[in-house]
Amino acid sequence: MNHVLDYYNYWIVVFLMMSGFYIVISANNLVKKIVGLNIFQTSVFMLYISMGKVSGGTAPIVVEGVTQYSNPLPHVLILTAIVVGVATTAVGLSLIVRIKRAYGTVEENEFENKDDAI
Amino acid sequence: MAVLDIISSILLLLGVFFGISGAMGLFRFPDFFTRVHASSVTDTLAAMLIIGGLLLQTSFDLNTAKLLFILLFLMVTSPTASHALAKSARHGGLLTLPESRSDQKES
Amino acid sequence: MAEFIDLVLLAMLAITALRIIFLKDLFAVVMLFGIYSFLSALIFVSLDAVDVAFTEASVGAGISTVLMLGTLALTGRTEKENQHSSLLPLVVVVVTGAALIYGTLDMPPFGAADNPIHEHVAPRYIEESPKEVGLPNMVTSVLASYRGFDTMGETVVVFSAAIGVLSLLGVRRRKENESAESGLMEHRVLHVIAKLVIPMIILFALYVQFHGDFGPGGGFQAGVIAAAAFILYSLVFGLPRAFAVVSPTVLRYLAAFGVLLYAGVGVVSMLKGGHFLDYNVLAANPISGQHYGIIIIELGVGITVFAVMLSIFYAFGSQAERSDIK
Numbered sequence: 001m002n003h004v005l006d007y008y009n010y011w012i013v014v015f016l017m018m019s020g021f022y023i024v025i026s027a028n029n030l031v032k033k034i035v036g037l038n039i040f041q042t043s044v045f046m047l048y049i050s051m052g053k054v055s056g057g058t059a060p061i062v063v064e065g066v067t068q069y070s071n072p073l074p075h076v077l078i079l080t081a082i083v084v085g086v087a088t089t090a091v092g093l094s095l096i097v098r099i100k101r102a103y104g105t106v107e108e109n110e111f112e113n114k115d116d117a118i
Numbered sequence: 119m120a121v122l123d124i125i126s127s128i129l130l131l132l133g134v135f136f137g138i139s140g141a142m143g144l145f146r147f148p149d150f151f152t153r154v155h156a157s158s159v160t161d162t163l164a165a166m167l168i169i170g171g172l173l174l175q176t177s178f179d180l181n182t183a184k185l186l187f188i189l190l191f192l193m194v195t196s197p198t199a200s201h202a203l204a205k206s207a208r209h210g211g212l213l214t215l216p217e218s219r220s221d222q223k224e225s
Numbered sequence: 226m227a228e229f230i231d232l233v234l235l236a237m238l239a240i241t242a243l244r245i246i247f248l249k250d251l252f253a254v255v256m257l258f259g260i261y262s263f264l265s266a267l268i269f270v271s272l273d274a275v276d277v278a279f280t281e282a283s284v285g286a287g288i289s290t291v292l293m294l295g296t297l298a299l300t301g302r303t304e305k306e307n308q309h310s311s312l313l314p315l316v317v318v319v320v321t322g323a324a325l326i327y328g329t330l331d332m333p334p335f336g337a338a339d340n341p342i343h344e345h346v347a348p349r350y351i352e353e354s355p356k357e358v359g360l361p362n363m364v365t366s367v368l369a370s371y372r373g374f375d376t377m378g379e380t381v382v383v384f385s386a387a388i389g390v391l392s393l394l395g396v397r398r399r400k401e402n403e404s405a406e407s408g409l410m411e412h413r414v415l416h417v418i419a420k421l422v423i424p425m426i427i428l429f430a431l432y433v434q435f436h437g438d439f440g441p442g443g444g445f446q447a448g449v450i451a452a453a454a455f456i457l458y459s460l461v462f463g464l465p466r467a468f469a470v471v472s473p474t475v476l477r478y479l480a481a482f483g484v485l486l487y488a489g490v491g492v493v494s495m496l497k498g499g500h501f502l503d504y505n506v507l508a509a510n511p512i513s514g515q516h517y518g519i520i521i522i523e524l525g526v527g528i529t530v531f532a533v534m535l536s537i538f539y540a541f542g543s544q545a546e547r548s549d550i551k
Contacts, residue, residue, distance in 0.1 A: 005228065006334035011326060012235040018322040019242040026314035029304040031251055031296055035258050038289060039242055042265050045281070049274045054343065055336035059273045060363040061440060062355055068338070070273040071347045072363040076372060078277050079364070080379045083445050083530070086284050087386030090537045093296045094393040097544055106300045109308045191425065198418045205412060 009050040016043035030096045030106045034089060041085045048074040126174035133167030140164060149215040151204060158200035165192050231271050238264045249304045255293045262286035275441040276364045279433075283449045288534055291456060295541035359512045360438045360519070368443070369519040373502045377487050380526050384484050387533040394540040396473040412461070419461040426454035434527045435520070444523040448530025456538050464542050473539055476532040483529030487522050494518070 020043060023036025052074035060072035096106055103111040136159055143156025169189045176182055213221065241261045248254050262285035269278035333340040350367055358366040368376055430451035437443030459467030491502040499506035504518030 007329055007332070008232060009235065009335050010329040010332060012239055014322055014325045014329060015239055016242050017325070018318045019239075019246055021321065022314055022318045023246055025317065026307070026311050027304070028307050029251065031293065031300060032254060032304055035245065035254055035293070038258065038285070039245065039261065042262065042281070042285065045277070046265060046268060049269055049272050049277060050335060051332075051340070051342055052274070053272045053336055054338050056338070057273060059275045059441075060351070061275070062361040062363065069351055069363070071343055072350060072367055073347055074342075075274050075277050075364045076368045076375075078274070079280055079368060079445065080375060082277070082280050082284055083379055084382050086289055087383050087533075089289055090292055091386055091389040091393070093292050094390045094537075094540065096296055097299050097541070098393055100300045107305050191422075194418060194422060198414060201414055202412065205414075209411070 010047065013043050013047045013050065016040075016046070028108050030099065030108065031093075034092050034096070037092075038085070038089060041081070045078045045081060048078050122174050126171045129167050129171035129174070133164045133171060136160065136167065137164040150207060150212055151214050154200055154204050154207075158197065161196040161200060162193070165196065231268065234264060234268050234271065238268070250302065251297055251304055252294075252302050255290060255297060258293070259286050259290040262289070276362075276443065276446075279441045279446050280449075283446050283453070287453055288449055292537065292541060295538070295544075299541075299544055357511075358515045358519075360516070362438055362440060362442075365437050365443055365519065365523075366515075369522055370504060370515055373491075373522065376522070376526065377491070377502070380484055380487055380529050383530055383533050384480055387480055387536050390537045390540050391477075394544055396536070396539045397543045415461050419457055423454050423458055426457070427451055430454065430531075434523065437523060438516075438519065444526030445530050448527040449534055451527075451531045452534035452538070455535050459538070459542065464539070468539070471535065473536060476536045476539070480529050480532035480536065483525045483527070483532065486525030486528070490518055490521050490525075 017040055020036045020038075020040030023039065024033050027033050027036060052071035054068060054070050057068040057070040058066050060069045060075065099111070100106050103114055105111055140156045140158075140160030143159070144153055147153045147156055166189060169185055169192070173182060173185050173189075176185070238261060241257055241264065245254055245257050245261070248257070262281060266278045266282035266286065269275075269281060333342075350371065351363065354360070354363050354366045354371075358370050360366045430447045433442040433450060434444065434447035437447070455467065455471060458470065490504075490507075494503045494506055495501050497506040502518075504515045505511040507514035507517050
């Protein structure tokens with residue numbers, strides 16, 4: 001039981017990563033692929049934050065009477081990563097709008113071979 | 119103080135009860151508008167009771183003021199969200215269950 | 226007991242992700258993704274990452290969901306049936322997942338205080354940052370001062386995302402003779418509530434901006450919250466009136482101004498004799514110099530993020546009025 005508790009966080013993270021990965025490679029609709037990519041990203045964030053947690057520690061804000069803090073460095077990295085993630089999502093979604101305008105559809109199997117026609 | 123603890127536990131338990139009953143209503147009610155009512159009970163009443171219970175747990179400092187602001191904000195926005203849902207459904211032409219039944223009888 | 230909350234929340238997250246795979250209605254998929262973001266924000270709070278939870282809740286569950294809904298309004302709500310079989314993706318996913326789980330067995334146990342990640346660099350920052358920078362929030366001091374270059378790069382990434390979206394979509398201003406049918410004109414209750422709530426949201430954004438030194442908060446969250454206030458205004462009162470309040474040209478200048486403010490602080494430090502983005506030389510006392518530097522660059526970050534998020538929303542919102550998208 002202790003062994004499971006040690007690694008439960010990481011196994012759920014791997015499960016979420018794989019479900020996001022599955023959506024990306026098997027979904028037909030482009031918007032659903034972007035949702036899968038975001039699920040993948042958020043699960044990776046959870047991996048880093050789980051690594052930075054210290055049992056019995058508290059949030060890395062200096063308060064009197066607290067000696068044990070969680071590691072602030074993964075928090076900084078993931079803050080940057082979240083904002084960069086939303087920036088790439090926005091650009092990806094605008095590409096989808098342009099694809100819809102050019103090909104008339106966002107289903108992958110319908111425009112896969114149309115590039116020569118444009 | 120023990121009295122404050124008892125009152126805050128009662129408020130928290132009531133909030134949990136309304137939350138669970140709202141969730142059950144979301145599954146069991148037959149019609150869209152009744153389901154909106156069930157979820158608005160959770161949104162407004164359960165949230166207010168839980169925050170009220172938490173208010174009695176902290177000592178009277180900055181956290182109390184923050185919780186009061188959150189309470190005020192939720193009291194303003196949660197009923198608005200349910201109202202917006204119901205009104206957009208009505209505007210889009212959704213009929214309540216008695217109206218759709220009488221519609222079927224006529225046609 | 227805290228671990229129990231963690232277990233339950235992670236299980237809910239896994240169930241949500243599993244449900245997203247099998248849904249065909251894309252509107253429900255986007256809503257479930259919003260729930261997924263909020264659940265991960267809760268998990269971040271229980272893992273002591275309060276700044277990250279704030280950012281994930283406002284950015285992931287706020288802006289991402291709004292942009293995806295805007296795209297769905299243009300591309301259609303249902304996903305068509307899958308043509309090819311899903312056996313090969315399933316095999317790939319299972320093999321990769323098994324390899325990753327085999328890899329995680331090598332990791333140090335969750336939460337132990339003597340993990341390798343907590344040695345060398347992190348204790349140095351935890352010990353020295355109250356003395357060298359003097360801010361209670363260690364994440365802000367690392368983000369803005371010790372790793373200030375990375376944050377400048379991140380601000381430039383956000384700015385280039387705005388450039389990308391604006392060059393792909395562009396903001397189309399409505400001409401005078403077209404009929405104005407935008408906004409929710411018959412929702413009286415929403416009008417009143419929006420007028421009541423929008424000033425509170427902007428005030429809260431300013432609070433988060435300047436309180437980021439003492440608690441969770443900072444430039445990114447504040448910019449996103451302020452953008453959310455104006456997005457609410459444009460949803461309720463219509464896009465033309467929102468263009469009149471904050472015009473897209475002003476937003477372009479604001480976005481560039483934020484980045485320039487950030488880099489300007491670095492140049493001023495160089496002119497005063499220090500290195501680029503060395504805040505110690507900005508005032509007579511190094512600690513005061515750090516405080517000045519951090520406040521100004523957080524302001525730059527907040528202004529850029531606000532202008533970029535609102536510009537991207539304007540670009541998506543004005544696409545719905547083009548006639549060549551069915």
